[in-house]
Amino acid sequence: MSNAVKVFFSYAHEDEVLRDKLATHLSMMKRQGVIEAWHDREISPGSEWANAIDENLEVADIILLLVSADFLASDYCYDIEMTQAMERHETQEARVIPIILKPSDWNDAPFGKLQALPKNAKPITTWQDQDEAFLNVAQGIRRVVEDIAKSKPSSTASGTTTPATSNPPTTSGGLTERQRRRLEQERDSLQQQYDLASTKLGRLRQAYAIETDVSIKWKLEVQIQEAQTEQNRLEQQLEESEQKLL
DSSP states (O other): OOOOOEEEEEEEGGGGHHOOOOOHHHHHHHHSSSEEEOOOOGTTTTOHHHHHHHHHHHOOOOOEEEEEEHHHHHHIHHHHHHHHHHHHHHHTSEEEEEEOOSSOOOOTTTGGSSBBSSGGGOOGGGGSHHHHHHHHHHHHHHHHHHHHHHHSSSOOSSSSOEEEESOOBGGGGGBBHHHHHHHHHHHHHHHHHHHHHHHHHHHHHHHHOOOOOHHHHHHHHHHHHHHHHHHHHHHHHHHHHHHHHH
């Protein structure tokens, strides 16, 4: 069993180039086997991306928040990944490190109280030499990795390890509490979308019923078909979401 420190990248896809650059600067630690880095581009085709992200976020030792305006604007990055990351940080199950990629209004965010990288929380894109900024970040991450590695259990002669922390508490259905909360949030969001789609469909049908112009009725008929398709899609997703919560 590997004792490598698990590193999770939370980032907006608009910042993928900068994420790749950071990963490159962490490559020496990967070669040395002291870290295992993961981000959502590692999800294999056919996998459920939300579950894959959640599972890797749950086992990460270090969670890197790659901060930019796009990150702060992303509902998934901010409301899901960052919230779970901070929960694990507060319970000392993981270390959260904000990496300031670009100038943005992040100081009042929940992670604003944490020490950020690079030094002085100066956004990487504002450095005259960005490689120097990434090196500063990599060195800061290495220090945290070394601290965590000291507390990680080492393999015994029989090849087994003692878990550093207990498994996350599970609820009915084998879900962790965080997984259940995330699924409930997704279900509630789908329900809101379904309700809006139903309202739109009802209004379109009312308009169709009272319209006398043939060309307009034809356009309304096309819109009704599209709205019905969207409602059916959301209904199926809602059913699947409910099944996951059982």
